[in-house]
Amino acid sequence: xxxxxxAFYLVALGVFGLVFGSFANVVIWRLPRRESxxxxxxxxxxxxxxxxxxxxxxxxxxxVLRGRCRDCGAPIHWRYPLVEGLSGALWVSAxxxxxxxxxxxVAIVLFYLLMILSFIDLDVMxxxxxxxxxxxVAGVVFVAVSAGTGLPLAPLTxxxxxxxxxxxxxxxxxxxxxxxxxxxxxxxxxxxxxGRNGLGMGDVKLMAAGGLFVGPYVLLALFLGSxxxxxxxxxxxxxxxxxxxxxxxxxxxxxxxxxxGLVLAAAFGPALWSAYVHALSL
Ligand SMILES: [Zn+2]
Numbered sequence: 037x038x039x040x041x042x043a044f045y046l047v048a049l050g051v052f053g054l055v056f057g058s059f060a061n062v063v064i065w066r067l068p069r070r071e072s073x074x075x076x077x078x079x080x081x082x083x084x085x086x087x088x089x090x091x092x093x094x095x096x097x098x099x100v101l102r103g104r105c106r107d108c109g110a111p112i113h114w115r116y117p118l119v120e121g122l123s124g125a126l127w128v129s130a131x132x133x134x135x136x137x138x139x140x141x142v143a144i145v146l147f148y149l150l151m152i153l154s155f156i157d158l159d160v161m162x163x164x165x166x167x168x169x170x171x172x173v174a175g176v177v178f179v180a181v182s183a184g185t186g187l188p189l190a191p192l193t194x195x196x197x198x199x200x201x202x203x204x205x206x207x208x209x210x211x212x213x214x215x216x217x218x219x220x221x222x223x224x225x226x227x228x229x230x231g232r233n234g235l236g237m238g239d240v241k242l243m244a245a246g247g248l249f250v251g252p253y254v255l256l257a258l259f260l261g262s263x264x265x266x267x268x269x270x271x272x273x274x275x276x277x278x279x280x281x282x283x284x285x286x287x288x289x290x291x292x293x294x295x296x297g298l299v300l301a302a303a304f305g306p307a308l309w310s311a312y313v314h315a316l317s318l
Contacts, residue, residue: 045136046131046132049127049128049140049144050124050125050128053125053128053144054094054095054121056127056148057122060119060120060148060151060152061116061120062078064152064155067164080105082105082108085108088106091106094117095117095124098112098114098116098117099117122151123151126147127144130143130144133302138189142189142192146171146175146192146246146298146299146302147299147302149167149170149171150171150295151295153167153168153291154296155292157291161236161287161289162236163238163241163291168238168241168242168245172241172245175245175249176248182205183203183204188204189204190208191208191211191250191251192250193207193250193301193305194207194208194251208247208251210247211246211248211249211251211252213247214247215243215246215255215257216240216243218258219240219243223235242291243257243258243294246294246298249298250302253302253306254298256305256309257294257297257300257301257305258294258297259297260296260301264293265290269288
């Protein structure tokens, strides 16, 4: 019975994730263009025909229509089903990681907003303030509830037994300070060394908001994000066969990598840390 409940829970999360993924596509497209995310309903960008409800089913419609508009046959970008599928996968991951708990809901808020921010950053090289603020406000509320009631909501990595950061408030504050502080320092260093901006303030604000959700593990997020961005940057530079000088000048958005780092830190941070401590004590 428990197995059936768990399966039902995960399937439900997956369905909600797909539906919200469909809405994420709307936000990713319209928010940077300052259009309303509520109305009008979805239209084909080529012929302007409103999308029929049956053609708006996440993943399935795109497959049935084989990636083309029913009215004008214009191709529908594969990124739409990708975002829907990724959203579904992230919601299910939150359920797998945190079970049937309020913490799974907190993880969903974090993962979902990070996904939207990442795709906007990919499109316009910018992290819209309004979304980062939504993430930060949600984080403050979750941490405040945790501090007030002892209910473990945020930071997601906070465990009541953790000696070093015994309270959720201390854990979150360390996360905010460490995440934004270190990134601001790196940004200032880059500016000094190269005479121009390499990192946006949006990235610094993102790590401050992320610190509320992962506490001190924000440092792990920063490390993983930088490592992923470096690997990606080098492979892009390698593929494009840029001149030697230009290699470091390929502009890549940092947001998606920081977001991936935050998700990984929230998911595996404490387990990685205890494995590390365990390995050291042997
Ligand atoms: Zn069309």
